[in-house]
Amino acid sequence: MTGKEFLELDTPQPRLYLERFQRMELIQKIFNELPKADQNLCNHGSYFLAANASLCGLAGNNFFRKILHIRRAAIITAVPMAVLPFISTAAVYEAFVRQPLFSGELNCEVCAVVRGGLVGAVVGGLYPIFLAIPLNGSLAARYSSSPLPGKENLLRFWLSIAQPVFRKMSWGVLVQVLTGLYLATKHHGIYVKILQQMNSSRDPEELQGWS
Template identity: 80%
Template sequence: MQLMTHLKMHFKHNIIVSHFSLSKETFLLLLFSYRNMCNHGSYFLAGNASLCGLTANNFFRKILNIRKAAIISALPMAVIPFISTVAVYDAFLRYPLFSGELDCQVCAVVRGGLIGAVVGGLYPIFMAVPVNGSLAARYSSSPLPGRENLLRFWLSVSQPVFRKMRFGVLIQVLTGVFLATKHHGIYVKVLERMKTSRDPEELQA
């Protein structure tokens, strides 16, 4: 009974059945076969985003000679990119895909790559700039220029960080493409199972 109750809760909350109205048997097969990829696939991309944030944060700390507040700067750089990546991936790829709004494989793969590059790779690097800039100003670890030279200063500081993080951004692009391909494959299998489950009913009719 507890197992069935747990499965019914999954049945109510899983995005796949909200649009397709699968039979319970078909959904249970889908749940056990693809549960981890459907529900937790974006966590891989988000975990890499956290690593990108922590790595970029470490590079900026070294350049700006920041020795204090290591945990204070590392915590948001790990948590915020993770949450943002999961939210954006689910909102712009997973939900539209399994609700039937996005059925083009190329479109899904392109979205996955863009989300991986922008949200999972570049966003954590850009986020590290104000975090470490505020710490450098607070602890006076590195001399900061006036407003007239502020943009030039941060461009010169950020260039080596972006060069070092190119490989991480590439990994995020590939991860986003991989997840989008997998999710689209699951979407196609859902449609195939729906078709096979409906064919006997149509023949009987």
């Protein structure tokens, strides 16, 4: 390696990546020293939000089946309505709330809490209901359980069908919003604990360079 190439490596961007990596390593080290209750809440708390999303999916699916008078393929529709919302909610919460928090990329408490509430509302509450619409629509058409309109009245038909379902599921969506807010608040609180331990164990000038 020539001297010029060596100097090109010593640029602000590689140093920034190195500092970020060292910060993530330190956060993970302190996280492993936290009480088991805090670790379990961080590692498995999103599963509670995801389980509620599965319940919302099953409830929404059941409402649509009753309205459209669908009596067949109960298990076939129940499985995706339970599994897909669970996986989607857990993955989105991990990607937009938990991982940014504990990698040091999300330091704003309000931002974290708002993200948690939005994930709970949109992915954990509304998405399972919307997912049930095409699924049950295809079953109603396949088994002719309920007369479906032509293309010109299709939107109006589904709006009238979905309206009572959304009213019944409003409490479920609210629970998901509150659950997402609660989880994000608790996760940010644990992240603050980690920062406090970092402040007490590291050089203040080094920490200032990481902020």
